[in-house]
Amino acid sequence: MKKTVILFALAISILSCNKTTETKEFKTAYIDTSKLMEESTEAKDIEAKFKDKSKVMGNQLEAEVTRWKSEAANFQKNAQANGQAWAQQKGAELQKREQELSYAQEGMLRQLQQESGTELDSLVSNYKKVIKDFGKEKGYDYIYGTGEPASILYAKDSYDITKDIIKIVNDKYKSTAKKEDTASEKK
Template sequence: MKKTIILVALAISIISCNKTTTTTKEFKTAYIDTSKLMEESTEAKDIEAKYKDKAKVMGNQLEAEVARFKSEAASFKQNAQTKGEAWAQQKGSELQQREQQLNYAQQAMLQQLQQESGVEMDSLVKSYRKVIKEYGKEKGYDYVYGSGDSSPSILYAKDGYDITNDMIKKVNDLYKSVGKKEEKTETKKEEKK
């Protein structure tokens, strides 16, 4: 009797194990190197170049102010002995205030550029997430993981699961097509004038 009960229990457990193995599904997964995506994305490169140019323009304005300050500081050193101690103290105080103002202006410029570029890059990341989601649905992926410096969530994956280059091509193609649409719209507006 004990043997029969054990055999029935063993048979039930084997049957239940077979049911779970036949109902499990293999997931289709892939990953994207998010750092590489951002480095090789045309749109991200354009945003980076835009803010480098903007920083250069703003920096040139600040450099002109710094050059004037250095010129005044040099003349201060020459005139300090001839114009007396009272003049030197007053002028020295003014120069210190101007130097502080220049430092604050430089910090404000850097913060402004960081904030503006951060907003644009955040927007870009959100749009890329949408593209990745649509791509994952289109290709039938159950999961698409991210790897890279900014959001590493993969410790190991076979190279065959890497769809980074596909995604770079997709976002660059989308960016080019949007740019062409904008050019056509601008051309039509100019023709109407």
């Protein structure tokens, strides 16, 4: 009987505590992170920069591959005329160059991935800061992200602040670019 009275008193005290606590609604929003990266000027500039760099590096490598193919074609023409010893030596040289070209291509891809990854990581870090500042300024309790690794499966469109953030990061990037242009003109 004592246990029942104690449990009953405990239940009443918990219920009365719940009634006195204030229920607060949270101000929330979300950002489509894929759209942010697609539509931000800075992200587009980074993508274009590495596309151009890839093209230049690829052209250099392509010239080497073309030379190698030419040598391989000449090798096949001259193999019988120059004898087996020459063919084995030249074949080994061509195989070695082919392997070097393959390593060069892998190295180029690795370098491009590393450099672009570093710049994109920095960009994402800057965007997180912008979003955090925006959230504080506008009084948000939570700002969620959607995109490829979707963390929100549904939200009302009215909670979407992606356009606001894109405008802020693009304006910030434009003002930074103008400052850099002005500084380089003074030099």
